[in-house]
Amino acid sequence: MSRTELNELGEFALIDHLTQEVAIHHQETILGIGDDAAVIENKDSCTLVSTDLLIEGIHFDLMYHPLKHLGYKAVIVNLSDILAMNAVPKQITVSVAVSNRFSVEALEQLYEGIRTACNLYKIDLVGGDTTASPKGLIISITVIGTQQKDKIVKRNGAKPGDYIYVTGYLGGAYLGLQLLEREKRIYQEHPDIQPQLGENREILERILKPEARMDIIRLLDKNHILPSAMIDLSDGLSSDLLHICKQSGTGALIEEQNIPIQQEAQLMALEFHLDPITCALSGGEDYELLICVPPDLHDKVKTLPSFYYIGEITAPENGVRLKTTHGNFHNITAQGWKHF
Amino acid sequence: MSRTELNELGEFALIDHLTQEVAIHHQETILGIGDDAAVIENKDSCTLVSTDLLIEGIHFDLMYHPLKHLGYKAVIVNLSDILAMNAVPKQITVSVAVSNRFSVEALEQLYEGIRTACNLYKIDLVGGDTTASPKGLIISITVIGTQQKDKIVKRNGAKPGDYIYVTGYLGGAYLGLQLLEREKRIYQEHPDIQPQLGENREILERILKPEARMDIIRLLDKNHILPSAMIDLSDGLSSDLLHICKQSGTGALIEEQNIPIQQEAQLMALEFHLDPITCALSGGEDYELLICVPPDLHDKVKTLPSFYYIGEITAPENGVRLKTTHGNFHNITAQGWKHF
Numbered sequence: 001m002s003r004t005e006l007n008e009l010g011e012f013a014l015i016d017h018l019t020q021e022v023a024i025h026h027q028e029t030i031l032g033i034g035d036d037a038a039v040i041e042n043k044d045s046c047t048l049v050s051t052d053l054l055i056e057g058i059h060f061d062l063m064y065h066p067l068k069h070l071g072y073k074a075v076i077v078n079l080s081d082i083l084a085m086n087a088v089p090k091q092i093t094v095s096v097a098v099s100n101r102f103s104v105e106a107l108e109q110l111y112e113g114i115r116t117a118c119n120l121y122k123i124d125l126v127g128g129d130t131t132a133s134p135k136g137l138i139i140s141i142t143v144i145g146t147q148q149k150d151k152i153v154k155r156n157g158a159k160p161g162d163y164i165y166v167t168g169y170l171g172g173a174y175l176g177l178q179l180l181e182r183e184k185r186i187y188q189e190h191p192d193i194q195p196q197l198g199e200n201r202e203i204l205e206r207i208l209k210p211e212a213r214m215d216i217i218r219l220l221d222k223n224h225i226l227p228s229a230m231i232d233l234s235d236g237l238s239s240d241l242l243h244i245c246k247q248s249g250t251g252a253l254i255e256e257q258n259i260p261i262q263q264e265a266q267l268m269a270l271e272f273h274l275d276p277i278t279c280a281l282s283g284g285e286d287y288e289l290l291i292c293v294p295p296d297l298h299d300k301v302k303t304l305p306s307f308y309y310i311g312e313i314t315a316p317e318n319g320v321r322l323k324t325t326h327g328n329f330h331n332i333t334a335q336g337w338k339h340f
Numbered sequence: 341m342s343r344t345e346l347n348e349l350g351e352f353a354l355i356d357h358l359t360q361e362v363a364i365h366h367q368e369t370i371l372g373i374g375d376d377a378a379v380i381e382n383k384d385s386c387t388l389v390s391t392d393l394l395i396e397g398i399h400f401d402l403m404y405h406p407l408k409h410l411g412y413k414a415v416i417v418n419l420s421d422i423l424a425m426n427a428v429p430k431q432i433t434v435s436v437a438v439s440n441r442f443s444v445e446a447l448e449q450l451y452e453g454i455r456t457a458c459n460l461y462k463i464d465l466v467g468g469d470t471t472a473s474p475k476g477l478i479i480s481i482t483v484i485g486t487q488q489k490d491k492i493v494k495r496n497g498a499k500p501g502d503y504i505y506v507t508g509y510l511g512g513a514y515l516g517l518q519l520l521e522r523e524k525r526i527y528q529e530h531p532d533i534q535p536q537l538g539e540n541r542e543i544l545e546r547i548l549k550p551e552a553r554m555d556i557i558r559l560l561d562k563n564h565i566l567p568s569a570m571i572d573l574s575d576g577l578s579s580d581l582l583h584i585c586k587q588s589g590t591g592a593l594i595e596e597q598n599i600p601i602q603q604e605a606q607l608m609a610l611e612f613h614l615d616p617i618t619c620a621l622s623g624g625e626d627y628e629l630l631i632c633v634p635p636d637l638h639d640k641v642k643t644l645p646s647f648y649y650i651g652e653i654t655a656p657e658n659g660v661r662l663k664t665t666h667g668n669f670h671n672i673t674a675q676g677w678k679h680f
């Protein structure tokens with residue numbers, strides 16, 4: 001029997017491969033695998049479901065991620081998937097597996113973060129599972145949301161001419177992570193040296209305690225704006241824009257000069273000898289939304305706070321490209337997180 | 341800061357402790373933590389949600405659990421939680437984390453089992469997550485079901501005088517596991533000796549490839565029988581009956597002579613010098629249903645296949661007791677799976 005290594009396929013191809021023969025039995029299952037969340041139709045509205053698995057040593061490092069922040073972030077990243085469908089998250093289940101390295105007090109910290117996020121975003125914690133793990137901490141969260149069928153926004157609705165917006169600064173979470181990793185290495189080599197994190201609150205908060213853009217979903221609703229396509233920026237702008245274009249059957253052109261990057265992130269990129277725009281394109285975990293909007297809604301959208309225009313959806317034959325500040329064009333390729 | 345070890349609390353007390361301050365924000369969340377599944381009310385029906393985390397080395401041993409069977413079982417144990425609410429499971433999400441010890445072909449086996457269960461029980465696989473793990477295989481499944489609000493059966497509705505039924509033989513899964521563990525030890529000490537599993541198909545199937553009692557839910561519906569309380573036997577008859585009695589505020593009296601045990605399980609218990617009734621009371625993972633039914637429905641229920649009368653719900657002051665075949669009375673104590 002042949003053996004194919006997991007890293008030969010990569011995460012997205014692996015999911016496609018494993019789920020290609022999945023059959024749908026119920027007509028109320030109106031959207032399955034392949035978007036930010038699944039959609040189940042009820043008589044009056046739809047139920048949306050999304051799930052995420054967070055594993056110590058893969059998705060987080062407890063050396064610099066306090067358990068309370070981790071609990072908070074674990075909820076946020078899940079809410080973000082429901083928001084990315086233009087829906088309202090309402091309930092979560094939380095399953096946790098821990099080795100006996102953890103105490104009850106450590107788990108209390110984790111749940112305090114979970115509760116804090118739930119109270120802030122008005123989310124009901126309705127179930128879960130707690131079990132032992134042979135090694136490390138594992139957190140599995142499922143989030144349930146609701147929205148009327150005609151207001152759900154998928155990844156596949158973008159059309160040439162649509163404007164592309166992002167809802168905030170990009171690359172900060174990636175640079176926050178680089179900083180934490182550097183200070184961890186220094187600490188491991190010289191435990192007497194105190195970490196130098198002081199002036200970088202914003203990028204550290206991005207990676208350690210991100211927020212979900214519930215405010216944007218409310219803003220869209222209040223202003224009667226229905227985007228044509230949407231995704232949350234968890235894997236990175238390049239990777240997530242490619243998802244939109246692939247599923248919508250379009251190209252895209254985004255402009256370097258329009259991509260919002262915090263000054264703090266710019267300075268940190270220089271300190272690491274990294275190109276800030278590369279960090280914004282390839283760095284994941286900012287949890288901003290990428291929103292495609294038909295051109296006739298542009299006048300409405302441009303008055304809204306937090307909407308940064310970065311470019312346009314194009315015909316598929318134009319590909320997915322970046323126009324640099326020097327006027328050059330580059331093809332955008334997926335460089336999202338690779339776990340395997 | 342003090343340190344409390346996880347095993348000082350145990351699984352159920354730990355969940356209670358961690359979730360005691362959880363607030364509910366939405367009025368459509370009509371049932372949260374503490375039953376087999378959570379319940380969310382829609383206008384015309386309810387959505388039920390349940391989730392389970394299965395971890396290699398804690399919940400399964402790949403030395404004797406083929407991946408295809410494991411995928412099948414992982415779905416079944418989740419469906420069972422929705423059935424235990426008298427609801428119909430319809431969708432699942434499956435998240436899997438694997439170390440690079442696993443090949444793509446190994447994951448294909450796992451998903452073949454998942455797909456087989458989905459097709460047999462008409463379940464739509466609608467989402468999930470696939471990621472790396474630093475060690476071993478982790479499977480997290482969330483299942484979604486539906487039922488009308490007035491037909492949902494919880495754990496807390498049992499009343500003194502209700503009859504208690506189980507839907508099939510008990511203890512088989514536990515004895516199947518003992519057999520597999522014994523043959524594993526022998527194999528590890530003497531790799532040249534072939535495992536002796538031959539004549540024990542039924543108890544092995546119980547542990548390796550259990551079924552969920554969807555047929556019972558259909559039968560109840562067809563015969564217009566609404567149980568007063570229900571739970572699935574995942575932790576063991578003792579532990580699960582105690583859940584019903586605690587949440588209903590009742591006692592119970594069950595009779596040893598009524599508890600259904602397969603002949604194959606009886607013989608295997610003797611081979612292991614175990615009391616068959618202890619295996620039936622304390623062994624988990626049979627995934628039969630424990631059903632409490634008001635006395636006026638007894639005439640209807642007793643004609644149904646798969647309904648084994650085992651005793652009655654009593655007043656709380658009588659406690660939860662077993663009457664032995666010799667006429668003695670024993671208090672029943674929780675001896676469910678202890679993972680920590």
